[in-house]
Amino acid sequence: MREGKEPIEIGLNAAIVAMVDNDPCILRVPGQDELFADALPMGPFDPRKHRTMEIGLRGWVAEQTALSLGHVEQLYTFGDRGRQRPRDDHGPHVVSVGYLALTRVQPEQMPAIRLAGADFRSWYAFLPWEDWRAGRPAILDEVILPAIRQWLSRTDETDYASRGLKPSARVRIAFGLGSQWDEEHVLDRYELMYSAGLLAESVRDGRYDAIQAHGPTGRGMDHDHRRILATAMSRLRAKLKYRPVVFELLPDEFTLTELQQTVESIFGRSVHKQNFRRLVEKAELVEPTGATSTETGGRPAALFRFRREVLAERPAPGLRVGRRG
Amino acid sequence: MREGKEPIEIGLNAAIVAMVDNDPCILRVPGQDELFADALPMGPFDPRKHRTMEIGLRGWVAEQTALSLGHVEQLYTFGDRGRQRPRDDHGPHVVSVGYLALTRVQPEQMPAIRLAGADFRSWYAFLPWEDWRAGRPAILDEVILPAIRQWLSRTDETDYASRGLKPSARVRIAFGLGSQWDEEHVLDRYELMYSAGLLAESVRDGRYDAIQAHGPTGRGMDHDHRRILATAMSRLRAKLKYRPVVFELLPDEFTLTELQQTVESIFGRSVHKQNFRRLVEKAELVEPTGATSTETGGRPAALFRFRREVLAERPAPGLRVGRRG
DNA sequence: TCAAAAGTGTTATCCTTACACCCATGT
DNA sequence: ACATGGGTGTAAGGATAACACTTTTGA
Numbered sequence: 001m002r003e004g005k006e007p008i009e010i011g012l013n014a015a016i017v018a019m020v021d022n023d024p025c026i027l028r029v030p031g032q033d034e035l036f037a038d039a040l041p042m043g044p045f046d047p048r049k050h051r052t053m054e055i056g057l058r059g060w061v062a063e064q065t066a067l068s069l070g071h072v073e074q075l076y077t078f079g080d081r082g083r084q085r086p087r088d089d090h091g092p093h094v095v096s097v098g099y100l101a102l103t104r105v106q107p108e109q110m111p112a113i114r115l116a117g118a119d120f121r122s123w124y125a126f127l128p129w130e131d132w133r134a135g136r137p138a139i140l141d142e143v144i145l146p147a148i149r150q151w152l153s154r155t156d157e158t159d160y161a162s163r164g165l166k167p168s169a170r171v172r173i174a175f176g177l178g179s180q181w182d183e184e185h186v187l188d189r190y191e192l193m194y195s196a197g198l199l200a201e202s203v204r205d206g207r208y209d210a211i212q213a214h215g216p217t218g219r220g221m222d223h224d225h226r227r228i229l230a231t232a233m234s235r236l237r238a239k240l241k242y243r244p245v246v247f248e249l250l251p252d253e254f255t256l257t258e259l260q261q262t263v264e265s266i267f268g269r270s271v272h273k274q275n276f277r278r279l280v281e282k283a284e285l286v287e288p289t290g291a292t293s294t295e296t297g298g299r300p301a302a303l304f305r306f307r308r309e310v311l312a313e314r315p316a317p318g319l320r321v322g323r324r325g
Numbered sequence: 326m327r328e329g330k331e332p333i334e335i336g337l338n339a340a341i342v343a344m345v346d347n348d349p350c351i352l353r354v355p356g357q358d359e360l361f362a363d364a365l366p367m368g369p370f371d372p373r374k375h376r377t378m379e380i381g382l383r384g385w386v387a388e389q390t391a392l393s394l395g396h397v398e399q400l401y402t403f404g405d406r407g408r409q410r411p412r413d414d415h416g417p418h419v420v421s422v423g424y425l426a427l428t429r430v431q432p433e434q435m436p437a438i439r440l441a442g443a444d445f446r447s448w449y450a451f452l453p454w455e456d457w458r459a460g461r462p463a464i465l466d467e468v469i470l471p472a473i474r475q476w477l478s479r480t481d482e483t484d485y486a487s488r489g490l491k492p493s494a495r496v497r498i499a500f501g502l503g504s505q506w507d508e509e510h511v512l513d514r515y516e517l518m519y520s521a522g523l524l525a526e527s528v529r530d531g532r533y534d535a536i537q538a539h540g541p542t543g544r545g546m547d548h549d550h551r552r553i554l555a556t557a558m559s560r561l562r563a564k565l566k567y568r569p570v571v572f573e574l575l576p577d578e579f580t581l582t583e584l585q586q587t588v589e590s591i592f593g594r595s596v597h598k599q600n601f602r603r604l605v606e607k608a609e610l611v612e613p614t615g616a617t618s619t620e621t622g623g624r625p626a627a628l629f630r631f632r633r634e635v636l637a638e639r640p641a642p643g644l645r646v647g648r649r650g
Numbered sequence: 651t652c653a654a655a656a657g658t659g660t661t662a663t664c665c666t667t668a669c670a671c672c673c674a675t676g677t
Numbered sequence: 678a679c680a681t682g683g684g685t686g687t688a689a690g691g692a693t694a695a696c697a698c699t700t701t702t703g704a
Contacts, residue, residue, distance in 0.1 A: 006373055008333050010404065010420060045404055047418040048331055053404040077402040077422055079335065079370055079378040093372040095335060095420075097402055169637035182640045257656075274658075275694065282692095298655030299701040312494035315507045324694055582683075599685075600667065607665095623682030624674040647666060 007092040010045035012057045013225060014099040015075075015232035016067065018120055019249045024236075024266050025120035026229060027065065027113070031222045035204055038126070039222035040229065041065070041118065045097070057099055066112060070248035071102045073239075075231045078224055098228035100235055102248040123233060124268070126218045126226055130186055130233065132269040143215035144198060145175065151196035151212065167192075180323065183267050184237050190230035193217065201226060237267055242318035244285055247306040253289055255301035256280065263319060271321055279319060285310055332417040335370035337382045338550060339424040340400075340557035341392065343445055344574045349561075349591050350445035351554060352390065352438070356547045360529055363451070364547035365554065366390070366443065370422070382424055391437060395573035396427045398564075400556045403549055423553035425560055427573040448558060449593070451543045451551055455511055455558065457594040468540035469523060470500065476521035476537065492517075505648065508592050509562050515555035518542065526551060562592055567643035569610055572631040578614055580626035581605065588644060596646055604644060610635055 016027040031039045043060030050056035054072055061069055075098040105113075105120060113119055124131040129139050148171055157166045165173075172178055174188040194202050197212035200220030211217065220226060239245055246262055254262075260276050280286060286304040294300040310317040341352040356364045368385030375381035379397055386394055400423040430438075430445060438444055449456040454465050473496055482491045490498075497503055499513040519527050522537035525545030536542065545551060564570055571587055579587075585601050605611060611629040619625040635642040 006371070008335060008372065010333060046331070047333065047404055047420075051405065053402070056404070074401060076399060077378070079372055079381070080376065095372075164633065165636050172637060173640050176640075179640060185640065255656085272694070273656095274696095277657080278693095294702070296655065297703075298653080299657080299703095301656060308489065311490050312497065315498050315501075315504060315510070322693060580683085597667075598683095599669095602684080603666095619675070621682065622676075623680080624676095624684080626683055649667060 009092045009094050010053070011042050011094045011096040012045050012053060012060070012099060013040045013042040013096050013223075013228055014057060014061065014101050015040060015123075015229050016061065016065075016069070016101045016103055017123070017232070017236065017249070018067075018103045018105045019262055019265070020105060020120050020122075022261050022265055023122040023124070024249075026123050026126075026232075027067070027118055028121050028221075029118045033204075033222050036200070036220045036222050038121075038219055038225075040225040042096070053097060054099075057101070061101070064116065065118065066109070067103045067105070069101045069103050071100075071245050073100045073235065074098070075100055075228065075235060080224070096224065096228075098224075098231060100232040102236075102245060104249065104251070123229060126221065126229055127186065127190065127233065128218050129189070130183070130268045132181065132183075133264055139215065139217075140175070143213050143217060144193065147198050147213040148175070148192065148196050167195075181269075183269055184234055186234040186237070187227070187230045190227060194227070199226070240266060240318060241320050242316040244306065244310065244317050244319075246319065247285075250306075253291070253293075253303045253305055255293055255296065255303060256286075257296065257301060259286070259304070263321065267321070272324055275324075276319075276321070279321065283310070283317060283319065284313070285317060285319070334417045334419050335378070336367050336419045336421040337370050337378060337385070337424060338365045338367040338421050338548075338553055339382060339386065339426050340365060340448075340554050341386065341390075341394070341426045341428055342448070342557070342561065342574070343392075343428045343430045344587055344590070345430060345445050345447075347586050347590055348447040348449070349574075351448050351451075351557075352392070352443055353446050353546075354443045358529075358547050361525070361545045361547050363446075363544055363550075365550040367421070378422060379424075382426070386426070389441065390443065391434070392428045392430070394426045394428050396425075396570050398425045398560065399423070400425055400553065400560060405549070421549065421553075423549075423556060425557040427561075427570060429574065429576070448554060451546065451554055452511065452515065452558065453543050454514070455508070455593045457506065457508075458589055464540065464542075465500070468538050468542060469518065472523050472538040473500070473517065473521050492520075506594075508594060509559055511559040511562065512552070512555045515552060519552070524551070565591060565643060566645050567641040569631065569635065569642050569644075571644065572610075575631075578616070578628045578630050580618055580621065580628060581611075582621065582626060584611070584629070588646065592646070597649055600649075601644075601646070604646065608635070608642060608644065609638070610642060610644070 017024055019025070027041055028038045029041050031037050041064065045053050045056045050059055057072065058069055061067060077095060077097045079095045129137050129144055131137055152168050152171060155167050157168060170188065171192060174185045174192055176182060193199050197208035198217050200211060202208050203211055240263065246259065250259065250262055256277055259280065260271065260273065264270050285307060287307045289303045289305050291303045292300040293303055342349055344350070352366055353363045354366050356362050366389065370378050370381045375384055382397065383394055386392060402420060402422045404420045454462050454469055456462055477493050477496060480492055482493060495513065496517060499510045499517055501507060518524050522533035523542050525536060527533050528536055565588065571584065575584065575587055581602055584605065585596065585598065589595050610632060612632045614628045614630050616628045617625040618628055
């Protein structure tokens with residue numbers, strides 16, 4: 001807008017989510033930094049070629065991966081130099097816009113994706129403490145919480161006041177100490193762990209000399225990519241409750257148990273079977289196809305399909321799963 | 326990221342909201358286009374000067390307005406050339422990042438703000454159909470819905486499928502035809518009206534030759550600013566329900582009626598008195614100061630203050646106002 | 651016949667919505 | 678005394694969370 005401009009470029013980063021074997025997976029590519037093995041796929045935004053950023057994103061995803069994206073949603077824009085390019089202060093400044101995108105992968109698409117150097121990997125490989133499907137993850141009590149408490153004990157509470165909260169209060173809420181674990185607070189947990197030096201990224205960015213934890217804390221990623229993933233998880237977990245986006249991750253026909261498992265794997269916790277079914281029924285989100293599936297072993301399950309009409313019927317159709325249901 | 330780059334600049338636009346006389350107002354500045362009288366305040370982002378975009382935003386707001394911002398939240402980033410600079414295709418491409426910011430204004434600050442060419446104006450001046458405090462706004466049935474129906478009747482439903490919804494279904498949900506008005510759908514309503522040619526912006530952007538409505542449809546704004554305002558309203562209306570942000574708009578001490586009126590003016594609808602009070606009480610969001618106020622006429626009202634401790638106690642403290650309560 | 655998974659029925663509790671009435675002040 | 682707004686009590690209906698049991702297949 002005025003004097004000696006520094007060149008700015010826009011990078012579009014996407015957390016592209018698909019279900020593979022009952023795990024929510026993201027498309028990952030090899031890291032560029034030689035520090036991390038993983039990065040999110042990203043492409044530049046060229047306003048001359050693409051009218052909007054979303055069109056630009058869909059464009060390079062189609063070119064590079066042959067995946068067809070369903071729901072695409074902008075998450076957040078970072079202009080943060082400190083975090084993104086700590087060592088390399090030359091070159092243009094890259095502002096990165098994070099996106100969440102949903103897709104389905106057929107097994108036969110996998111080889112082509114792998115050839116391109118990419119593949120799908122469970123998002124819990126990057127944020128393992130978010131997976132409570134098999135109960136409270138051990139990493140929390142063994143690695144994370146001790147280190148977080150360490151950090152709190154050496155932190156001056158009066159200095160830090162983010163969103164009006166002292167670090168101890170932020171920790172209490174984010175990690176459900178004294179109350180319950182809230183699966184939507186993924187980003188808060190990530191940021192606290194970053195600040196407390198528990199992540200490889202904290203070290204990369206020069207905030208700490210070494211990781212402040214006695215044990216692994218998930219796979220690190222280039223730039224802010226793991227933060228974008230955390231944002232994507234928060235958003236998807238929240239969105240499921242008022243938009244029927246799960247169905248973009250499921251095949252056209254599915255059993256209620258498959259639907260439940262998909263929801264559980266995204267929320268990272270198990271839900272109550274009967275209540276879940278009542279919820280699905282009351283929400284009128286699905287209709288039986290009439291067919292059944294015997295593939296699951298045991299009694300054959302009725303197959304259902306998404307009732308697209310709900311989109312037109314309700315203002316906020318989703319699976320309003322409660323704390324326990 | 327590669328070949329002959331077009332220069333890109335980042336503009337930070339803010340919907341700065343404050344309560345003035347029981348109306349949610351935004352800081353407006355004179356429009357630059359000579360087409361519209363109003364624009365949102367905006368400033369450039371210079372990554373050399375400011376570490377993050379939020380810091381950059383707070384920086385220019387402090388320099389230009391002397392307002393101190395409370396809650397600041399990023400809304401959305403647009404890279405849209407088509408909409409933002411339809412006539413002027415030269416100069417650098419501006420990507421604009423929209424923000425919502427909350428503040429309080431004292432009456433004595435007003436003259437300084439006015440001197441700078443800015444002032445606070447009710448957000449309902451720009452989106453009058455969003456104000457249901459005095460019942461269903463006449464503009465809906467007299468101007469908007471007839472024109473929208475006109476548009477639907479001349480629109481091919483099979484062509485347009487945004488988010489899997491036909492235009493008629495989008496209209497039904499956004500405008501509460503057949504169901505209820507949902508105060509959070511501000512952006513959907515704005516976008517439908519934009520597409521249907523009801524807004525001055527639709528004409529400015531070359532989508533229509535003339536406004537497709539027989540009556541006024543709110544004050545237009547430069548660039549995408551009214552869209553950013555609509556986004557800000559949606560976000561604030563939603564946020565109130567799970568974050569105690571109302572208190573950033575109220576004085577330190579207030580009566581329950583003042584609190585209720587502030588909530589009502591943001592939601593643009595009235596709420597049920599007893600239920601609202603029970604809600605506030607159950608949420609433990611406020612505590613009595615012990616003092617009372619006689620300024621309202623009638624029986625003196627007890628004064629309350631925000632209980633900051635809830636921030637540390639609950640994961641999502643807010644005024645979970647229901648459809649009616 | 652047994653394992654495995656599908657698929658109900660029912661109840662206590664809490665939350666939402668709605669009703670109508672009483673209270674303390676200034677004029 | 679009366680107008681004006683402040684401030685309750687309580688009950689119907691629905692949503693949530695929790696309980697345990699029956700049914701249908703394949704091996």
